[in-house]
Amino acid sequence: MSERQRATSDLQRAKILLVDDRAANLVALEAILGSLNQTLVRAGSGEDALRALLHDDFALILLDAQMPGMDGFETATRIKARERTKDVPIIFLTANDFDTHLAYRGYATGAADFLAKPFDPWLLRAKVQVFVDLWHASRKLSTQADLLRRSLDERRASVPGRVDVDVVADLRARLTGVEEAVADLDGGADMGPGSDARRRLGQRIDDLRQALDTLG
Structure with missing residues (x-):
């Protein structure tokens, strides 16, 4: 390597x-x-x-x-x-x-x-894996948020006042993928290890979704 x-x-x-x-x-x-x-x-x-x-x-x-x-x-x-x-x-x-x-x-x-x-080694690994998966999902969400900002900045620079519909649609699709990944973590349960981290991540997803909705 x-x-x-x-x-x-x-x-x-x-x-x-x-x-x-x-x-x-x-x-x-x-x-x-x-x-x-x-x-x-x-x-x-x-x-x-x-x-x-x-x-x-x-x-x-x-x-x-x-x-x-x-x-x-x-x-x-x-x-x-x-x-x-x-x-x-x-x-x-x-x-x-x-x-x-x-x-x-x-x-x-x-x-x-x-x-x-x-x-219990199995229990410890299972609990830690939940937080690792949440961390990866959070990083993926941050990547999509950065992509949104860059795409909008580039589009506005080239065509002031206009946002490319294809860009927004693509970002919506990417965000949906993150939402699905988060929902799969630990069955999407509200309790258990990682519940607070899941709620924070869910709020970030909602905020990004609202930002996309305002763009049409």
């Missing part, structure tokens, strides 16, 4: 941030999630996670709730306080004796889900 092909392949992969103070737990997560063929990034502490989020965009964060120093709750609170990272889904990783009160605290910080150690 050439360097260009490798770079393109990397751009098409979702980045998943794995946060745990124990290296053995990070190795286990990598072994479980490796078959998803996404980019897995390690962080050994909350501070490491916050630094990683300064430089890269992530589709999902798997965050150990009980770490020394800055624990998972404080880390999540800081992540959600940043404009750039406030919408990144977080799945908390917890011990089996995790207290219900702490679960409420986790949801209050914006957690999407909880998983208790030791994990």
Whole structure:
């Protein structure tokens, strides 16, 4: 594979941030999630996670709730306080004796889900796959939105005040494809992992659809 092909392949992969103070737990997560063929990034502490989020965009964060120093709750609170990272889904990783009160605290910080150690590998992969699929759908939608803006700008520059009907029809067809892909994710359910991300993505689709409708 050439360097260009490798770079393109990397751009098409979702980045998943794995946060745990124990290296053995990070190795286990990598072994479980490796078959998803996404980019897995390690962080050994909350501070490491916050630094990683300064430089890269992530589709999902798997965050150990009980770490020394800055624990998972404080880390999540800081992540959600940043404009750039406030919408990144977080799945908390917890011990089996995790207290219900702490679960409420986790949801209050914006957690999407909880998983208790030791994990069921199939369940973990299934939950992560939902968020990866949503990330890919969101990127596809962003691409269509950029295409809409470029097409309209080019058309208006060549013929002021006129929008090409064929361009709008093509973009409508592309948007329908994104809508169908989102509807297929997790059966389009309103509950379960990724429900908040699905709602945000659905709102973006609706906004783009309305923009297209105003163009005729």
